[in-house]
Amino acid sequence: MTRPDSARTHFVGKGTLPEAGLWLREGYAPVSDTTVPGHPAGYSADEGLVEAVNTALILAKPLLLTGRPGTGKSELAERISWELALGPVLRFESQSLTEAQELFYRFDLIAQMADAQLRGDDAPRPPEHFLSFGALGKAILYANPQAHARLIEWDQHNTRQLRIGGGPTEESPIAPPINEAQRSVVLIDEIDKAARDVPNDLLNGIERMAFRIREMRNHLVSAPNDDTLKPIVIITSNSERDLPDPFLRRCVYYNIPDPTQEKLAEILRLRVPAALGGPSGGATGVNAIDQLAPFYQDLLSFFVEYRDERAAHLAYRPGTSELIDWANALARYHADPQGDLKANAALIGRSLGTILKHQDDRQTLTSKLKRFGLALGPGTT
Amino acid sequence: MSPPVDALSPGGGVDGLIVFLRARGFPVGPAEAVDAARLIAHLARSASPSTEQTDPAGLIPKLRPVLCKRQEDQARFDALFHEWANALRPQRKAVADTPHTTTTAPPTRTSIWRNLALLVFSIIMVLAWWDSRQRPTDTPAVQEAVKQSPVAPTTSPPPAPVVKKAPPRFTGYTPAVRYNWELRPWVAGALLGLGALGLLGLTLPLATPWLGHARRSGRRVPLDLTSLREEARRIVPPLSADIQARLERHVAGPATARSRLQRRPPLHIGRTIEATARRLGVLSLRHRDARLRPSYLLIVEVDADAGQTPHQLISDPRGRMFYHWTERLRKHGIDVDIRLARFDAETQTARVCRPTGTGWRLDGDEGESLDRLPTPPVGQRLVIVSDGHLLIDADHQWRDWAVRARFHRWPQRVMFTPTEPRHWGAREDAIERRERPTDPGFYVLPLDEPALAAWAELVVTGRLPRFTLSRSQRYPARLRALEADNRIDALLDPDTPIDGLAELLDQLKYYLGENGYYWLCACAVPPIIRWELTLLLGEQYYLNAKLPPEDLADYIANDYPRLAMLPWLRRQRMPDWLRLALLDSLSPSVQEEVRAVVRNKLGQIQLDARGDDALSLEEPPGPLSRAPSTATKDTADTLYLGYLAGHTPRQLMLRAPSEWSVWLAQLPVRQRTGLWREWLTAWRDRLLWRNGLSFYGSSRRMLRVSTGVLAIGVVLSVTALRTEPDTLPTGARDALYTEQGRWTGGVQSASIRAVAYGADGATIISIDWDGGQRQWNARTGGLIGTLLNADKDAISTPPFTSVAFSADARHMATGDADGMLRLWDVRTGKTIDPPIQAHDGMVSALAFSPDGSVIASSGATDTVIRQWNTATAEAVNRPMPPQNIFLTSLAYSPDGRRLVSGSGNGEIQLWDASTGQAIGPAMAGHEDEITSVAFSPDGAYLLSGSNDASLRLWDAKTGNAVGPPMRGHGGPVNSLAFSPDGAQVVSGGADGTLRFWTNRPNEDAIVTLNSTAEDADVYQAVFSPDGTKIATAGKDGAVRLWNAATGQAIGAPLQGHTDSVLSVAFSPDGSRIVSGSWDKTLRLWDATTGQAIGAPLQGHADPVQSVAFSPDGSRIVSGSNDNNLRLWDAITGQTIGEPLQGHSGPVNSVAFSPDGSRIVSGSSDTTLRLWRAATGQSIGEPLRGHSGWVLGAAFSPDGSRIVSGSNDTTLRLWDAATGQSVGAPLQEHSVEVRSVAFSPDGKRIVSGSYDASLRLWDAATGKGIGQPIAQTGRVFSVAFSPDGARIVSAWIADQPVIAPQLDQVGGPPNNTTTIPTPQEAGNSNAQSVAPPTTTPEAPAARTPQQKLPPRQKQISPPQKPQAPAKKSHHDTGARETFASLLGDIIPTAQAATPAMVLAQNTEPQTRQTATPRAILEGEARAQSSASAPPAADAPAPSGGVQIWRVPPYPLPLRPAEAPPQLWTYALLAALGLWPILLIQRRRRLARQIKRRIAEADQ
Structure with missing residues (x-):
């Protein structure tokens, strides 16, 4: 459980960093092998994003990311966490019924009542027993362990209980030494899915990095007044609706553009090992596209054309993740990496479901495929 | 948080950026601002200044997340940031250098x-x-050919290798002279036209305020049919928009409640009476003056068939009325003759009888025939009471008797008709038809009850009838009041509404009735009022009202008279305020109806491009149209009366008033031929309507267009006038300009008929069409003169049709229209032989054989070539066969074996002269008749001139054209000739010009004299009088002779002088040479043998600077550094008289006047002096003006002027008679002028200067000609060749510079080659020169030290001259002066030039006598020789002598070269101001109108 002491403060955003530590995930064992699929080492941020992250770090402000699905918003959090050697990413997935308070904590009032019913008045369990912390609440808690040692204990206790039916796990990777302040990355995913007032409700908590637990007589939980320890909050939005201005004002904003073909090639190279095998082999320093096998090169260009040229007409625009899925699917189908699209026409037809998410787009896709020399048979979806 | 840190400084900081962004509307809240500041502060803290932070562009990705909150904002932020950074950049130069700054600058x-x-x-x-x-x-093939071209017979040797420049490539002949370029007429015309168009466009609006006034007042605006509809549309909607609301208020009561049409009485009696009274002169009843009193002849028709008797007639009210009328007039002493008339249908005659005392008798045959009425007394008026049946038959023709009656004898006649006229139709037309052009015709008046009653009233009471009766009482009281006060003009004032407008409108409504009022309103909609238009609108109005067409006339006749009484319609103008008020008073629906009337009517008109026939009757011609107050009265009455007669408006139009009749007669013609005129009128009117009058919209566009056109015209004109055509591309130049050649020798008035070179090639003879002969200088083109003995009349009578010169130009042959061939001696102008009858018809072509023994001729009719022996006048050889076209020119080949002919169809044919066989095919290329052909002297080429204004060169062997056509003549080329050496061609054209063509490209330097190191530095070079030789005065002490043509030395150098020769001169006959030397002596030489003549001429105490022969060769004058001139006997070498004393400084230049009587000398005392050559006395005062040493002086060839060059860098011209300076100094040289010379014709001056250039000047204007000719060293001497075609110049090299500057002589020698600019050198020299007055006063007493110029005094002792022994022989003071003169201007050149060093090395003697300066230089050289390479190794350092071709004479100044006068600019400025003034004036007017309309509305 040794973590590098040299707390990095500058975000690089791409490449494998030798000094970076393990990849921590909540509930998973630390990963040191950077070739594991989904490892942040394979993530690559563009320059604007890097600057935005750094700006957010400097200003200790939440970073609001927009961009179309599949542009790697969520992966960014993992990357930051890994690169800066922070704790596991604490995720908070917004849902339509999400309340702002859930980001900090939840109090199981029903359990308490049931408990009181069962136990009677003699030995009521402390309210901490019914407390479970949300992602941001947990991050604040761990950032200031000295002040909240008891709450942390309880939290760990509750977590163990929740995980394995009440029994503690010996090797809980997430249990840091209590006295060591730990910074975390909090990912608030797709905040635009939450109710309209959620962002507003979050404002003060996010700004001050503090919250009060009403059930514990307004016990104040706050992060230390040290910017280097404050949780790093990444908020993603799919731009499904406009966020309120006061919320925007408290955020650092960046819109992740659609990845270029080059970038996609780079991503494919990292994420789909089977796609490698281009003319230049695996040599580094050359064009990422050239490193791909011919088939995947063609696939990539087809994908980009399909994605960009008819963008306005597409009911659903596939994103990067679709491409990765598609390539992976094809790889698993054992597509011939040295052949062209035509050679693998049957496989493509079988795997189209990865990018074709809307029936209206079928016509577009078919005609596009035709232009690439592919004629889909009937019923290939 | 932390306050904003100025981390972006220098240059505004982050808050500056925030302010900037906010100013551009980019939302930046305080939180963002604080964040940005924090971010910047952090960056500034955390990192050392790196490019990322100093470069603004690097901040974009950092600041963007903070300041942008939306995806759309990002791009905008980037652009704004770049903009901000760019604005900052000038303040941040250090930052600007970073490479990132130029990455993605947004477009600006x-x-x-x-x-x-x-x-x-x-x-x-x-x-x-x-x-x-x-x-x-x-054409490469041609180059080969030119090598064969023989050289001129007079110039002997072949081209020498010394001609350094490569021989020019032969490309045919090019113009030898540059001519003036003048704009082609169409270009000039187009430029003028553009300017004029623009001016016109600008001027039109100038007139529009006045026209606008006229339009608003309704005057002088013709009906522009094509634009009426547009204009109506423009006028109508604004009115409705503006006024509609008020209309609602103003119009009371529902419009539907009003009855639309009412039946009205058909006649307007009041108007009838008024008109009749005025026309027939009843008014004159008031006058007692007999002369004015009219008499009347009253003829009353009685209907005999109806049994009418006179008594019945009298008892009839009608008859009674006439009876009363007659009685009353008679009571006033007016003679009234009453007759009764009866028409007899059987006899087709009418008879009249007088009423008897008791009654009327009208029996069968009694009475006289109507057609025998006596001639009326002057002024009698004819009144006929009849229904017209009396005069007009059923076919509407005048009855015979009526024609015989000659009614036109009564200029004023009227017919009262007892029945309604409208039923008459054509009959009335016939009655009213005039009989003669000047005859007004009958007036037809109704004789119905009311009219007669009114008439009776007039007759009975004698008062002018105010009896429009009840209706006149409804005439608007306001109008009546104004009319009574003669203030009708107030109603017509376009600008000022009258008081009580609303009251007037009410009265108008009451007066006109509803229909009439609407009609008036309809008339108010279009901006013009015309009778015809009024009627048409009325017609349309009633048609719109669904009136039965057959009743139309009645209704119109009811309303129209009252309308016609209104002053506006009578004057044909309606002010705008009334228009607006009228429309204002209508309810919207009615207003719409009224406008529909206008729309319908004028819309129809617009459909027809030619317009309505009726409406094309626009302006009656003549003065009446200018005076509507009088004209409209008659017009209105006439039209009204026509209306009473029941005519439709269209008919009415054709029944024009008598005043229009003349014009009407022309109408059909106008309509036939006036199409484009009408179009023009319409165009003009549209222009005025839209742009000048409407005060809206496109006027500005038109102004802009006009201004643009004018500006373009001006710019093009100025450009065209100021552009040097030579700088234009060839094609553009040829397209825009035409060459205009005029010789300075005189503009030819006549077309040149023939030209020929003299035998020596130096002169040209030309003969004009009128027989005048002229002689020209072949080199300069100058006119030498007319041939004195030419008998112009003898040559030109009978007029010759062809002319040819012999090869030596001594003889001339002419052929005339009679086929006679005459030979002439050119010099005497006499015929030599009796004429030869050569041909039957006109002699069309002539040619001399090369040896002059044979003449070939061809006739225009027989087209045969015959050859004649000039001596015997007999035919030689056989005549050549006739051609199919007459030959226009002939020429022999140089060997006489071939003959070339040019024909009228532009073809050239070669013939064997002896056999008459054609050689080769014809050469075709000319587009017009060949006028002249010639063989080149070597026979290899043919040259042809043509009427197509071009010359062409042909290869005589192959028949191919060589090179492009030689164009330049402004008209047909009449004649051409090769110079004997073939190098030049002269052509004479119908444009009166001689043009010269050369096969040499334009190269100025033609010969460089062979120059070795020894003879390179030459102080003076002069031409021999015959121009063939050049003598040079060498620095090495030798005089050399050169061949001026080849540049090769002639014989050995003329050795004898012991020091440098400074000056040399040829005797006028060229046999002897005199030279003046540094060794204080002069020497005479035989120019042919090169032997010295006699002993050196000794007498001067100091070096001889300048020598000159007198024009007669008997004397020599010399100027010396001893301040004196001396005269020498050129034969004996003895001095003549005493030295000519007067100068206080060395005499640098002497010259004889052309007549030998005077001598001019230029001296270092800054003056020139004139001397009497015979006595040696000084003439007048010294010529003062120069501020520096006078180095060169020369007389003009006519002796009237003197030119001098000075080291004050200027040349000056002096009047030789008065000694006054003429004009301003000629200042273009940068340093001192060493030598000057007049050209032989006196028109140019050449100067040579130490600034290493030659300069040609126009002697008349003092302006430089062309570019300076650059040399490689200081020019010491320039001279024109005797023919003025060449210049020889001598210079001394001053490069490379080896020695240090003089100031540094004491220091270590230094090899740097810094060369001061000539200006610097000149300045330093000017400073270094001692004031003239301090230069030698007592030459003998001077020491070198004292005589050194100030700068030289600084020289340290080691630099003192090293040859004291030799030096003692000289007056070192004067020598110093000369030394400084030699080396002064360029201090760096004071080191030994290599040539000097060479002279020292090779000729010790020379070295010993070298100037102190040279010695100084030698020493410096010696000091530097250790380190510097030997001078002999220096690359080609030398002076030299070069001969230059004088550029041909430029032509008289083009007019355009005169700078534009001030008034031109003033005019342009004024033109530019016009539009502004106009726009302002129009705006003011528009404002006034609006204000007044607003006032009127209130």
Whole structure:
């Protein structure tokens, strides 16, 4: 459980960093092998994003990311966490019924009542027993362990209980030494899915990095007044609706553009090992596209054309993740990496479901495929 | 948080950025601002200054997340940031250097300029490319041929190798003279036209305020049919929009409640009476003056068939009325003759009888025939009471008797008709038809009850009838009041509404009735009022009202008279305020109806491009149209009366008043021929309507267009006038300009008929069409004169049709129209032999054989070539066969074996002269008749001139054209000739010009004299009088002779002088040479043998600077550094008289006047002096003016002027008689002028200067000609060749510079080659020169030290001269002066030039006598020789002598070269101001109108 002491403060955003530590995930064992699929080492941020992250770090402000699905918003959090050697990413997935308070904590009032019913008045369990912390609440808690040692204990206790039916796990990777302040990355995913007032409700908590637990007589939980320890909050939005201005004002904003073909090639190279095998082999320093096998090169260009040229007409625009899925699917189908699209026409037809998410787009896709020399048979979806 | 840190400084900081962003509307809240500041502060803290932070562009990705909150904002933020950073950049030069700054600058406004620059650049490139394509290409085959071309017979040797420049490539002949370029007429015309068009466009609006006034007042605006509808549309909607609301208020009561039409009585009696009274002169009843009293003849028709008796007639009210009328008039003493008339249908005659005392008798045959009425007394008026049946038959023709009655004898006649006229139709037309052009015709008046009653009233009471009766009482009281006060003009004032407008409108409504009022309103909609238009609108109005067409006339006749009484309609103008008020008073629906009337009517008119026939009756011609107050009265009455007669408006139009009749007679013609005129009128009117009058919209566009056109015209004109045509691309120049050649020798008035070179090639003889002969200088083109003995009349009578010169130009042959061939001696102008009858018809072509023994001739009719022996006048050889076209020119080949002919169809044919066989095919290429052909002297080429204004060169062997056509003549080429050496061609054209063509390209330097190191430095070079030789005065002490043509030395150098020769001169006959030397002596030499003549001429105490022969060769004058001149006997070598004393400084230049009587000398005392050559006395005062040493002086060839060159860098011209300076100094040289010379014709001056250039000047204007000719060293001497065609110049090299500057002589020698600019050198020299007054006063007493110029005094002792022994022989003071003169101007040149060093090395003697300066230089050289390479190794350092061709004479100044006068600019400025003034004036007017309308509304 040794973590590098040299707390990095500058975000690089791409490449494998030798000094970076393990990849921590909540509930998973630390990963040191950077070739594991989904490892942040394979993530690559563009320059604007890097600057935005750094700006957010400097200003200790939440970073609001927009961009179309599949542009790697969520992966960014993992990357930051890994690169800066922070704790596991604490995720908070917004849902339509999400309340702002859930980001900090939840109090199981029903359990308490049931408990009181069962136990009677003699030995009521402390309210901490019914407390479970949300992602941001947990991050604040761990950032200031000295002040909240008891709450942390309880939290760990509750977590163990929740995980394995009440029994503690010996090797809980997430249990840091209590006295060591730990910074975390909090990912608030797709905040635009939450109710309209959620962002507003979050404002003060996010700004001050503090919250009060009403059930514990307004016990104040706050992060230390040290910017280097404050949780790093990444908020993603799919731009499904406009966020309120006061919320925007408290955020650092960046819109992740659609990845270029080059970038996609780079991503494919990292994420789909089977796609490698281009003319230049695996040599580094050359064009990422050239490193791909011919088939995947063609696939990539087809994908980009399909994605960009008819963008306005597409009911659903596939994103990067679709491409990765598609390539992976094809790889698993054992597509011939040295052949062209035509050679693998049957496989493509079988795997189209990865990018074709809307029936209206079928016509577009078919005609596009035709232009690439592919004629889909009937019923290939 | 932390306050904003100025981390972006220098240059505004982050808050500056925030302010900037906010100013551009980019939302930045305080939180963002604080964040940004924090971020910047952090960056500033955390890192050392790296490019990322100093470069603003690097901040974008950092600041963007903070300041942008939306995806759309990002791009905008980037652009704004770049803008901000760019604005900051000038303040941040250090930052600007970083490479990132230029990454993605957003497009700014500069791109426009960039595009513009690109456009201009591309245009230039296209032009350049075009230009390159226009250049002719060489023909390699020709180069071969030129080598065979023989040299001139007079100039002996072949081209010498010494001619350093490569021989020019032969590309045919090119113009030897540059002519003036003048704009082609169409270009000039187009420029003028553009300017005029623009001016016109600008001037039209100037007139529009007045026209606008006229339009608003309703005057002088013709009906522009094509624009009426547009204009109506423009006028109507604003009115409705503006006024509609008020209309609602003003119009009371529902419009539907009003009855639309009412039946009205058909006649307007009041108007009838008024008109009749005025026309028939009843008014004159008031006058008692007999002369004015009219008499009346009253003829009353009685209907005999109806049994009418006179008594019945009298008892009839009608008859009674006439009876009363007669009685009353008679009571006033007016003679009234009453007759009764009866028409007899059987006899077709009418008879009249007088009433008897008791009654009327009208029996069968009694009474006289109507057609025998006596001639009326003057002024009698005819009144007929009849229904017209009396005069007109059923076919509406005048009855015979009526024609015989000659009614036109009564100029004023009227017919009262008892029945309604409208039922008459054509009959009335016939009655009213005039019989003669000047005859007004009958007036037809109704004789119905009311009219007669009114008439009776007039007759009975004698008062002018105010009896429009009840209706006149409804006439608007306001109008009546104003009319009574004669203030009708107030109603017509276009600008000022009258008081009580609302009251007037009420009265109008009451007076006109509803229909009439609406009609008036309809008339108010269009901006013009015309009778015809009024009627048409009324017609349309009633038609719109669904009135039965058959009743139309009645209704119109009811309303129209009252309408016609209104002053506005009578004057045909309606002010705008009334228009608005009238429309204002209508309810919207009615207003719409009224407008529909106008729309319908005028819309129909618009459909027809030619317009309605009726409406084309626009302006009655003549003065009446200018005076509507009088004319409209009659017009209105006439039309009204026509209306009473029941005519439709269209008919009415055709029944014009008598005043229009003349014009009407022309109408059909006008309509036939006036199409384009009408179009023009319409165009003009539209222009005025829209742009000048309407005060809206497109006027500004038109102004802009006009201004643009004018500006373009002006710019093009100025450009065209100021552009040097030579700088244009060839193609453009030829397209825009035409060459205009005029010789300075005199503008030819006549077309030149023939030209020929003299035998020596130096002169040209030309003969004009009128027989005048002239002689020209072949080199300069100058006119030598007319041939004195030429008998002009003898040559020109009978007029010759062809002319030819013999090869030596001594004889001339002419052929005339009679086929006679005459020979002439050119010099005497006499015929030599009796004429030869050569041909039957006109002699069309003539040619001399080369030896002059044979003449070939061809006739225009027989087209046969015959050859004649000039001596025997007999035919030789056989005549050549006739051609199919007459020959226009003939020429023999140089060997006489071939003959070439040019024909009228532009073809050239070669013939064997002896056999008459054609050689080869015909050469075709000319586009018009050949006028002249010639063989080149070597026979290899043919040259042809043609009527197509071009010359062409042909290869005589192959028949191919060589090179492009030689163009330049402004008209047909009449004649041409090769110079004997073939190098030049002269052509004479119908444009009166001689043109010279050369096969040499323009190279100025033609010969460089062979120069070795020894003879390189030459102080003076002069031409021999015959121009063939050149004598040079060498620095090495030798005089050399050179062949001026080849540049080769002639014989050995003339040795004898012991020091440098400074000056040399030929005797006028060229046999002897005199030279003046540094060794204080002069020497005479035999120019042919090179032997010295006699002993050196000793007498001067100091070096002889300048020598000159007197024009008669008997004397020599010399000027010396001893301040004196001396005269010498050229034969004996003895001095003549005493030295000519007067100068206080060395005499640098002497010259004889051309007549030998005077001598001019220029001296270092800054003055020139004139001396009497015979006595040696000084003439007048010294010529003062120069501020420096006078180095050169020369007389003009006519002796009237003197030119001098000075080291004050200027030349001056002096009047030789008065000694006054003429004009301003000629100042273009940068340092001192060493030598000057007049050209032999006195028109040019050449000067040579130490600034290493020659300069040609126009002697008349003092302006430089062309570019200076650059030399490689200081020019010491210049001289014209005797023929003025060449210049010889001598210079001394001053490069490379080896020695240090004089100031540094004491220091270590230094090899740097810093060369001061000539200006610097000149300045330093000017400073270094001692004031003239301090120069030698007592030469003998001077020491070198004292005589050194100030700068030289600084020389340290080691630099003292090293040859004291030799030096003692000289007056070192004067020598110093000369030394400084030699080396002064360029301090760096004071080191030994290599040539000098060489002289020292090779000729010790010379070295010993070298100037102190040279010794100094030698020493410096010696000091530096250790380190510097030997001078002999220096690359080609030398002076030299070169001969230059004098550029041909430029032509008289083009007029355009005169700078534009001030008034031109003033005019342009005024033109530019016009539009502004106009716009302002129009705006003011528009404001006034609006204000007044607003007032009127209230």
